Amino acid sequence: MAATAKPxxxxxxxxxxxxxxxxxxxxPRPRSExxxxxxxxxxxxxxxxxxxxxxxxxxxxxALFGVWIYLILNGMGVTGTDRPIYWGVFLSNxxxxxxxxxxxxxxxxLLRVIKTNFHHAITRVAEFMAVFGIIQTGLSVxxxxxxxxxxxWLIPFPNERGLWPDFHSPLSWDFMAIxxxxxxxxxxxxxxxxxxxxxxxxxxxxxxxxLYRILALGFRGTEDEWKHLRAAIKIFSFAMIPIMVSVTTVxxxxxxxxxxxxxxxxxxxxxxxxxxxxxxxxxxxxLLALIRITMKNMKYFIRPETFDSLGKLMLIxxxxxxxxxxNDYIVPWYGGTSLDRLLLKFHETGPFAPxxxxxxxxxxxxxxxxxxxxxxxxxxxxxFIIGLLIVIGMWFERFLIVPGSLxxxxxxxxxxxxxxxxxxxxxxxxxxxxxALLYLLASRFLPFISPWEVQEGQESHTIRKVGKAGLxxxxxID
Amino acid sequence: MSDDGMTLxxxxxxxxxxxxAVEKLREMGVADERMNVVSGVPFKEEILGRPRVRTHVPMxxxxxxxxxxxxxxxxxxGVPFLYPLYVGGQPMFPxxxxxxxxxxxxxxxxxxxxxxxxxxxxxxxSYEPKFYVPEISDxxxxxxFDCPAGMQAKFEKxxxxxxxxxxxxxxxxxx
Numbered sequence: 105m106a107a108t109a110k111p112x113x114x115x116x117x118x119x120x121x122x123x124x125x126x127x128x129x130x131x132p133r134p135r136s137e138x139x140x141x142x143x144x145x146x147x148x149x150x151x152x153x154x155x156x157x158x159x160x161x162x163x164x165x166x167a168l169f170g171v172w173i174y175l176i177l178n179g180m181g182v183t184g185t186d187r188p189i190y191w192g193v194f195l196s197n198x199x200x201x202x203x204x205x206x207x208x209x210x211x212x213x214l215l216r217v218i219k220t221n222f223h224h225a226i227t228r229v230a231e232f233m234a235v236f237g238i239i240q241t242g243l244s245v246x247x248x249x250x251x252x253x254x255x256x257w258l259i260p261f262p263n264e265r266g267l268w269p270d271f272h273s274p275l276s277w278d279f280m281a282i283x284x285x286x287x288x289x290x291x292x293x294x295x296x297x298x299x300x301x302x303x304x305x306x307x308x309x310x311x312x313x314x315l316y317r318i319l320a321l322g323f324r325g326t327e328d329e330w331k332h333l334r335a336a337i338k339i340f341s342f343a344m345i346p347i348m349v350s351v352t353t354v355x356x357x358x359x360x361x362x363x364x365x366x367x368x369x370x371x372x373x374x375x376x377x378x379x380x381x382x383x384x385x386x387x388x389x390x391l392l393a394l395i396r397i398t399m400k401n402m403k404y405f406i407r408p409e410t411f412d413s414l415g416k417l418m419l420i421x422x423x424x425x426x427x428x429x430x431n432d433y434i435v436p437w438y439g440g441t442s443l444d445r446l447l448l449k450f451h452e453t454g455p456f457a458p459x460x461x462x463x464x465x466x467x468x469x470x471x472x473x474x475x476x477x478x479x480x481x482x483x484x485x486x487x488f489i490i491g492l493l494i495v496i497g498m499w500f501e502r503f504l505i506v507p508g509s510l511x512x513x514x515x516x517x518x519x520x521x522x523x524x525x526x527x528x529x530x531x532x533x534x535x536x537x538x539x540a541l542l543y544l545l546a547s548r549f550l551p552f553i554s555p556w557e558v559q560e561g562q563e564s565h566t567i568r569k570v571g572k573a574g575l576x577x578x579x580x581i582d
Numbered sequence: 583m584s585d586d587g588m589t590l591x592x593x594x595x596x597x598x599x600x601x602x603a604v605e606k607l608r609e610m611g612v613a614d615e616r617m618n619v620v621s622g623v624p625f626k627e628e629i630l631g632r633p634r635v636r637t638h639v640p641m642x643x644x645x646x647x648x649x650x651x652x653x654x655x656x657x658x659x660g661v662p663f664l665y666p667l668y669v670g671g672q673p674m675f676p677x678x679x680x681x682x683x684x685x686x687x688x689x690x691x692x693x694x695x696x697x698x699x700x701x702x703x704x705x706x707x708s709y710e711p712k713f714y715v716p717e718i719s720d721x722x723x724x725x726x727f728d729c730p731a732g733m734q735a736k737f738e739k740x741x742x743x744x745x746x747x748x749x750x751x752x753x754x755x756x757x
Contacts, residue, residue: 135622135721260657268661272669277682284690291697299622299719305757306716321701322708322757325718330624331635332703336696339643347689354682559721560623563597 124576126409128558129221129565133404138555139303141401146548148400157544160537168534172247175527180250184525188518189510193528194248196506197535198241199376200383200499202282202355205237206348207384209289213344216337221578222413224561225405227296228554229395230388234289236542240535241282247531274357281354285347292340295333298323299556315549352377359505365436365443366509375428382418382425382467383498389414390491391543393484395552405553408482415481418494422471429468447512455521456508459500466497589713590729591752592741593722597621599745600723601630606740607727617727622719639699646695647688654684711754726752 124130133141175182185192212230215223246252258279262268269276302323305316323329356376359367369375389411396406436444451460470493474480481487507522546552568577594600600619607617614633619625627634658680666674700706713726729737729751738749 135719139720260661262665267667268657268665270667270669271658271661271679271683272672272676277679277686280683280686284686287690288693291693295697295700302757303622303719306719317709317757318707320757321706322710322712323704323706324712324714324757325620325622327619327627327630327632327635328637329704330621331637332639332700334624335637335639336700339640339696340693343689343693346685350682350685350689354686556623563623 124567124574126407127221127565127576128225128405128407128410129561130567130576132562135555135559138558139307141404142551142553142555143304143307145400145402145553146551149548153544157541160541160544163537164534164541167530168243168538171527171530171534175247175250175531176252182525182527184507184523184528186520188513188515189507189520189522191248191510192507192522193503193524193532194244196499196502197532198244198248199355199506200502201237201241201244201535202352203376203380203383203498203502204387204495205234205241205289205384206285206352206380207388208232208234208237209285209292209344210348210381211385211388212292213341213348216341217345219578220413221561221565221576222410224557225407225553226388226392226410226414227557229391229552231289231293231296232543232546232550232552233384233388233391235293236539236546238282238286238289239542240539242286243535243538244531245282274354274361277354278358281351285351288340288344288347292344295337295340296554296557297550298333299325300551300554303555304551348380349377352380364509365441365447365512366505369432369435371428371431371435375432378421378424378428379498379501382421383495385414385418385421386491386494386498388491389418390488390495393488393491395547396484397488399547399552402552405558406484408484411484411487412478412481415475415487418490419471419475422468422475422494426468443512443514447509450512451504451508454511456504459504459508463497463500463504466493467501470494587728587730588734588751589753590727590734590737590741591713591715591748591750592725592727592746593715593717593748594725594744594746595722596745597625597629597723600725603725603741603744603746604631606744607725607737610737610740611730612727617725618713620714620718620724620726622721622723625723638703639696642695642699642702643692646691646693646698648691649695650687650689650691651684653691654680654687657687658683709757711756713752713754714757715752722747 183192183194208230212223212227212234215227246255249255258269258276260269260271260276260279269279271277298321301316301320302325305313305320308316353373353376356372360369360372362368392406392410392414396402433448437448440448451457470490474486474490480490507524511519511521513519564578566577567574569575592603594603600621604617604619608614619630619632659675662674668674715722715724718724725741727737734751741749
């Protein structure tokens with residue numbers, strides 16, 4: 105029997121090559137053009153931008169700082185915390201913001217380490233998320249402390265009696281872990297930013313030039329400078345991954361090491377890590393969609409294929425989250441104490457039940473129902489909505505874990521339904537607004553895209569002809 | 583850069599001719615330490631045909647990690663010496679908390695030292711006049727080299743024949 109080989113039609117080869125060119129790395133433009141596009145995105149802002157920024161700034165001023173002063177003047181009695189729920193929404197916000205923040209640095213580091221072909225245009229937005237998120241974490245802890253002027257007691261130094269903090273306590277580990285993360289995430293943002301600040305210095309005039317000249321530290325791009333910088337970025341990228349896992353795990357131990365129903369769980373460490381990843385990637389997707397839609401020239405950098413790749417990641421994380429949630433559910437459901445089972449019933453049928461079902465819907469049902477579809481994954485608007493719903497779902501999850509689980513304790517005479525007060529609502533929305541405000545302001549002064557990383561990616565990725573087809577080819581240039 | 587000649591700059595759009603220019607300059611008697619390649623993206627030394635650059639950043643990282651661990655040992659095992667405090671029947675000198683706090687402080691020390699290492703190795707911040715042109719951040723590759731007195735025309739011709747977009751004398755300037 106004779107076999108007839110059909111030649112590959114050149115039109116198919118061309119279509120395949122066109123598909124490849126949808127990827128930023130296979131659609132190169134001159135570096136000068138990329139620089140101009142990034143600078144234009146920073147310097148083009150109409151009255152609408154400033155109107156929104158002013159509104160958000162005023163909201164932050166009143167809802168965050170104004171209400172915080174009110175809280176300080178009137179004490180913690182104006183919040184909904186009372187026996188037995190002393191850890192209220194401020195601490196669930198802390199856990200929520202830690203998750204958002206951690207994923208920023210984690211995603212940037214992980215994607216750099218495994219050298220994906222879609223990270224070059226998103227790492228900066230993720231690094232900003234890490235820094236701006238950890239600021240909200242710190243604020244939420246300060247709200248919770250009440251007497252914030254005594255927060256320095258957390259720092260390990262002896263008081264006037266020579267008494268040191270007790271390092272047997274997970275809370276002191278938590279302080280170490282969050283402080284470590286706060287410092288290193290800031291440093292991790294700065295390092296890759298230095299060459300971009302030098303670019304801004306070279307292309308700016310007036311006060312901006314003076315500002316960038318100072319911030320660029322005298323960077324030129326010599327062989328030595330690149331060598332030292334790249335070595336440091338590599339060390340940071342590898343180290344940020346276990347740091348994220350460790351810090352999130354240490355935060356989970358604040359709960360898991362207490363012998364309380366709903367908290368005492370050996371699965372809490374990985375559960376918190378995956379939960380942080382779930383909320384963080386969703387927040388990153390929502391932010392990228394907003395930036396692409398609202399900022400000039402961003403459509404070139406943040407492409408449908410970026411959302412496609414992140415959408416697949418979201419789907420996998422959603423499955424991992426559901427797996428761990430089920431683990432955390434079924435063990436107390438089957439073999440837990442009566443209090444454990446009562447708490448599960450409280451979540452399912454009590455006043456927080458709508459939150460419980462919405463959490464499952466937003467975190468698992470919606471991603472599973474939609475994200476298998478490539479068309480949906482490539483649609484920035486739909487991805488924005490899915491990302492936002494997951495972020496809300498993860499906030500519900502944090503709320504149910506912290507004040508939601510404190511409702512049921514071993515002392516039934518103390519049981520009480522947590523009533524969130526207007527002060528807590530205001531401060532919660534205030535942190536969200538402050539996070540947004542920091543992004544709005546940063547968008548005018550610092551590039552959301554790293555031109556040197558984009559150029560590096562484009563230089564190291566080419567389309568190689570194999571027969572009639574163009575195939576992607578990648579190599580290391582640094 | 584130059585003691586008895588001048589510093590020339592050859593600008594290239596692509597990395598291949600820049601690497602060839604480095605090779606050519608070496609053939610023409612310019613020592614490696616008398617030339618410098620400045621670019622808007624990092625290139626491996628092998629790509630440019632340049633000697634390997636040594637960095638002390640990993641050593642800084644190691645030093646920082648050791649310092650971080652030492653601090654952790656002090657906090658977890660040293661502090662109970664200063665103020666003995668028995669809590670919940672736990673041992674005075676426990677191992678698990680040392681692993682937790684030790685890990686965090688090792689990472690803090692390592693990464694802070696890494697960051698400082700970049701500053702020390704690169705001599706940041708440094709705002710004095712330097713050899714530089716803004717085209718570099720637009721993606722061009724600049725080869726700065728010392729040109730002996732009277733040899734300028736010969737070097738210019740050699741660089742242009744390799745595809746240099748521009749060859750000119752440069753002075754150190756404020757960035």
